[in-house]
Amino acid sequence: MKIDRLLDIVARGGSVKTGIDIHNKEGALLLEKNVRVNKVSTLLVIKQNGLYDLNIDPTSEGGVWDKSGQLLPLTTVEKKAVPEDDPSDLTDVENRIRQITRVKKEATQKHRKAKDNIKKVISEMKESGGQFDVQLVEDTVSDIFNFLNRNSTAFSSLTKEIFSYDDYLYTHSVNVCTIGTAILNHFNDHFSEIINNYLASISLGGNESGNADILRFYINYQPSELRDMSMGYFLHDVGKVLIPDKILNKKGSLSAEEFKIVKTHSYEKGVEVLDKNRISNAVIENILINHHSGLFNGEERSYPDNKLPIEIPPYVKIAKLADIYDAMTSKRCYKDAFNPINAVTSIFRTYANKDPFLQVVLHSFVKIVGIYPPGSILTLRNGQMAYVLLSDGPVILLCTDTKGQPLANKPDPIDLGSINTVESPQIQIDKRRPLNAPTEVIDSLPSYITKLLKAEE
Secondary structure (H helix, E strand, C coil): CEHHHHHHHHHCCCEEECCCCEECCCCCEEECCCCCECCHHHHHHHHHCCCCECCCCHHHCCEEECCCCCEECHHHHHCCCCCCCCCCCCCCHHHHHHHHHHHHHHHHHHHHHHHHHHHHHHHHHHHHCCCCCHHHHHHHHHHHHHHHHHCCCCCCCCCCCCCCHHHHHHHHHHHHHHHHHHHHHHHHHHCHHHHHHHHHHCCCCCCCCCHHHHHHHCCCCCHHHHHHHHHHHHHCCHHHHHCCHHHHCCCCCCCHHHHHHHHHHHHHHHHHHHHHCCCCCHHHHHHHHHCCCCCCCCCCCCCCCCCCHHHCCHHHHHHHHHHHHHHHCCCECCECCCCHHHHHHHHHHHHCCCCHHHHHHHHHHHHHHCCCCCCCEEEECCCCEEEEEECCCCEEEECECCCCCECCCCCCCEEHHHCCCCCCCCCCECCCCCCECHHHHHHHCCHHHHHHHHHCC
16 A cells, blocks of 8 residues: 555544554564554654555454544555546547536636735735735635645646736736646655655765755655645745835846845745744745745856755745746736747756756646646647647647648547657647637637537636
């Protein structure tokens, strides 16, 4: 049984008894068979010894219990619930399109509600000099957090809205929270074993002075910690409320003195806001202070510079990537928005191949943000337009012929990742053409797709 699953159960108040003695690779006893574990720290010691699966013997009174003391069937414990928006089922293409449209609609509603709430918060802060309704922020973050947990591909299904620069601070807070939480969930669910295997392979007695810090900074995050991180993502730029608008919205480059003032929004003004609202949380504070810190040695325009990249925890690295991506793809008074494809490519090139640990975070970023989000329309080199069913591949559904006319027949999905681009050069994505929302090219879509989209409006 996966130890990360057991960690989650115990963190929620449950317990586990293995029914067999657990030893490390050297034969040292880590856990006796009759001990009922109800503390996360006990399981973390086992995990830190390189054991990621635990055998449970029900014939020796081994088992797993929830917080009420109810014995859980082991098959239920092993199997996680399938998300409502599970993207892997493409047996019914029309149902998949309905699914994408429903999630996108709900995501848009959540996004707008969160933006309205952050407007209230920022208005309060400007009037009071930094104080705000903490409960409103907590409720807003919980709404986003729960929605993303229920819909694992919710962010990639949300077509990015372009707002005026007057709305930037509001939308940026919501976007970084949404993007960051989605990346964090993927990172936590899929890469703990990879990371711990990597850490276990490092010789702590070697010359790599920061290795002990890596071990200290990554352990599989628990639900309460994840919520704190989401809160930090939502509040990451809250210190900017105390920075003059004429500097924040200046057209053109900032002077050295102006940039010096802007930098204080993280390590000075942000902390000031937390103090005024009696928010004492190391995770949230770490995100506010360090979301512009360098992720590799020598990274330019990074601040503050009092930590080595190896000292920056994964959740803060995620905050920085989410912050950069949203800043690049948002329209401001002094710049147009980047094409999301170009933004992802630029970020990947900047941070790829710096160190193995950062690559795991970067992989989660690319996976979640998705160069080709489900529900978007892309164009192939031969001129055909296609609906994206699944980011991986991507898997597409052709919508038009090479002249842009809607197809009369329903084609089968195509996995572009399995296409030999040398043999079929025309079945390649034209990266020079921007992605579109279905509503932007509605007249070019087959009637069965437009009917599905309208039915879910």
